[in-house]
Amino acid sequence: MAESMQGLKRTHRCGELSMKNVGETVTVMGWVQKNRNKGGIVFVDLRDRAGLLQIVFEDEEELMAKAAKLRSEFVVAVVGTVVARSGAVNKNMATGEIEVRASELRILSESETPPFPIEENSKTKEELRLKYRFLDLRRPDLQRNLMMRSRVATLTRAFLAEEGFLEIETPTMIKSTPEGARDYLIPSRVNPGTFYALPQSPQLLKQLLMCSGYDRYFQLARCYRDEDLRADRQPEFTQIDMELSFVDVDDVIDVNERLLAKLFKEVLDVEVSLPIPRMTWQEAMDRFGSDKPDTRFGMELKDVTDVVKDCEFVVFKGAIENGGSVRGINAGGQGSMPRKKIDKLVDFAKDFGAKGLAYIAIHEDGTVKSSFGKFMKEEEMTALIEAMDGQNGDLLLFAADKNKVVWDVLGNLRLEIARQLELLDKNEYKFLWVTEFPLMEWSDEQGRYLAMHHPFTMPMDEDIPMLDTDLGKVRAKAYDIVLNGTEIGGGSVRIFNNEIQSKMLELLGFTPEQAEEQFGFLLRAFRYGVPPHAGLAYGLDRLVMLMAKQDSIRDVIAFPKIKDASDLMTEAPAAVDTKQLEELGIEISKPAEEE
Template sequence: MYRSHNCGELNASHINQEVTIAGWVQKSRDKGFMVWVDLRDRYGITQLIFDEQRTDKTVFEKAKSLGREFVIQVKGTVIEREAKNKNMATGDIEILVTEMTLLNAALTPPFTIEDETDGGEDIRMKYRYLDIRRNPVKNSLLFRHKVAMEVRKYLSDLDFCEVETPYLIKSTPEGARDFVVPSRMNAGQFYALPQSPQTFKQLLMVGGMDKYFQIVKCFRDEDLRADRQPEFTQIDCEMAFVEQEDILNVFEGLTRHLLKEIKGIDVAEFPRMTYDYAMKTYGNDKPDIRFDMRFCPLIPEGGTFEPKGFPVFDDSEIVLAINVEGCANFTRKQLDELTDWVKRPQVGAKGLVYVRYNEDGTLKSSVDKFFNEAVLKTWAEKCKAKSGDLLLILSGETNKTRTQLSALRMEMATRLGLRKPEVFAPLWVVDFPLLEWDEDSNRFHAMHHPFTSPKPEDIKLLETEPGKVRANAYDMVLNGNEIGGGSIRIHDRELQSKMFSLLGFTPEQAEEQFGFLMNAFQFGAPPHGGLAFGLDRLVAILGGQETIRDFIAFPKNNSGRDVMIDAPSVIDGSQLNELHIKIDFTS
């Protein structure tokens, strides 16, 4: 056998035992008459000692030639270490080597395989298999495994059944762009890779499976960012004979279970917030509630700004402030820098108004020549500001201003250290609009997806005021990130047909795209609903990170490329011919 023990388990209880271990050379120290080697595997590091007096001469000479990342097997006796290392699990012992086998030599790695490496992101992505040997990446993958196992355990204990659904499915026009796969056997026809197993899990409910889950790979051909990859993993779930409350309770329970088992944290509160309240109070539908800074409207909704005289406010639909506690001591330089920050194209504000509520009780603003101190005092009272606080104010068109102030709120929280990764603040956002109007296509689009059921009490509005219909939908938010979303589904063919009609489908198009689902509804579809968590994002947040790449074994870069295997790539012309694809590179 290659090893009797791994490199992380030996301790003082093994002294005088003969053992065999194998792994990679982390580093070696040659003192001439003695060589020490740190041998590493997934489980830890064990120090080896090669002694000119006690080690076979041939073995001793081999030890002097070992390089970093050489793969070796050694046999020897566990002995007590003279200079113990309290920072290592194996720091009380070392192995006096009697035999060594070189299993594989190694080139010098392009970056150091250490916790703190000298390798940049690009080079580490290219040699990802080396990067995985480093503890931060290795531990992130082990952490992901632990989370996935806890998910499976929790759901299985509640009688959920894991069922695999197809990867080669039909392309649909709704949602993000599909990755398409040409069919060799069906000329000119294409499969799509699933953006989610949505219709299949609904069909499983029609099939009577009752409680389904799947940790499943999904695909979207869209632009990337820190928390998005073209292929991603969902914890996908569906339940039959349930209402919204049933689903919220189950997955609130799952989240509590993960926080307890993975982080050792008991969550006291799990608030619920309507979409409308979230947008008006935080400017987005996934608010971070680890800190306050709620929006304070300085114009009553539907009203006008008083007193008049400052054109920027007079011409605005909305004037909003946030109260940044304890920041009245911000310097003019800091405030000017914040003004430049909100003017960036990524935010798009035209400017920033500030009011300092000084410790002596006086108020000083950037608009003193338009508003006296009495007016500033009323603003401070509206925003519940006190001495030492700072008001930051934006104005303009309602939706844009809310989005801009939301970005500023998050930026201030980051600068002030309020987004603490060790603090977890989950919540549900509910009562989303069912539909949203798109000016470019001049039609409604489903805010979640076409299979989301409207609130029962709003169904009557579908004919007269579809834009006011609320969805029976919900999102799970954790620390300002949407980690999951779902809805109660439509299970009635007539209502589903009406939904397709509102989305601009002709009856023929609806039948072509989704006839299989509507036909299934005619054979006794139960009321059902579900939810999908984004596993990559959930694991990253539980791991205290904003980006998901280190929790994915082989991620893509920002261009959607796998630089390690150089994909996507051009394929051979003969393959294109087999797939009945002709590409004109001249056009």
């Protein structure tokens, strides 16, 4: 049976003790990591969130007997004296120079044998760990991640408060808007047949706060999207969300660069050199085939359309005739890549929509092997290699298709080769602003233009006339912040004018009635004096994931859900009482699937 901690008061966390405390009497409390008997002396490694501490039980027989019975994950309180280690110093332990000689031991809580060991870099299947998340969360690596997340949140808030931002909470039971991803709905009991939605972001509400004169707003806002989950998505996630009045692009970028520099300095001791480079969307696509380029390495795309435009290779010719392009990357030093590996790259390219992948392997001796050599004149080949800056030992890879496909294929191929060559260093942090995004994106599926960011993004001043003539070419005052090839945040200057906003909604296919029904309150607000405003939102989960060098956002979220959006620990979602549904005035139309 558990003992009480009455009369005891913890003086230190385990991991906080050091040589400075030698001679002090301390009271520590924590979990038994392990327990070993060595020459009649009992050694216990005690664990809390600050780290491990070695406790020594010797001399007193009753105490030693009690200590010998401790098992993993028992919770104990220990009173003792800090001493320099008698045995060898443990350099793998922050407290490795000291140990605590126990004079009192209380067992506060016993433990059954856990279903898996509590250890760093656990090899246990994630499903089991998520079912017992409360145990998984004891792992020091997960604890470090969540402590880092807490620190990032604290620093962000302190910085933004210092910069004059107000933290204002916006409601999470709002009106459903069909634009964007799928909403999670909440049936109303008071007005049966009507629903609230959980917000996909506080976008409209933060814009209203600007209308209301709050000047600078921020919130670490919970956001919700009912999407088919990919590895890196959660049904609920957190944004560092901000909005500023009386600003243009540069003002938003300035304050955010300083925020990022502060976070990386204080959390990781990494200097972010400012200003962060900027690149237009067009340049990013042309050079990296991606709107979120990983600039930790080169291997940039080159447009060789002009070089090959007269050649007889039908793949190139056809693409160009269809208004597309031919572009290549130079995988430097990979000229002797075996055919099998090249074939795998071709398959990889096909996954991204390529019909094939043309290549030129330049051997160390200068001889050339190419998948399309026979269709090219020798001088055409030479010109192409020269355009690609091909040296002996290089591998040149080409895609020919519509621009969109070419960018996507080569952009991803570039990353794949970098992964294979281990060019991606998690300790290197390369930031990049991508600016001047297209305002609209044509959807073949829907046969209409969709907003690339959202319907409230301001077109660039000089492009406004093209709204009526060449919509696809209009650029937006939008910007994304990219870190090592991941978009960690994005935002835009907003439309703050009723007429332009109405026009945008019209271009996006809203009838005036639909616009009024869904965004009526915003359009109404725009009638009463609106300041120019702009904002930005970070995906906090993703940002912390990168800072903590993790591969999944599940490793920086305390209680994550799995791909089907269920929680393995609590077994949510679950069936509910019929009475609850009756009160809400809803019925289940499909029977729940049997397991």
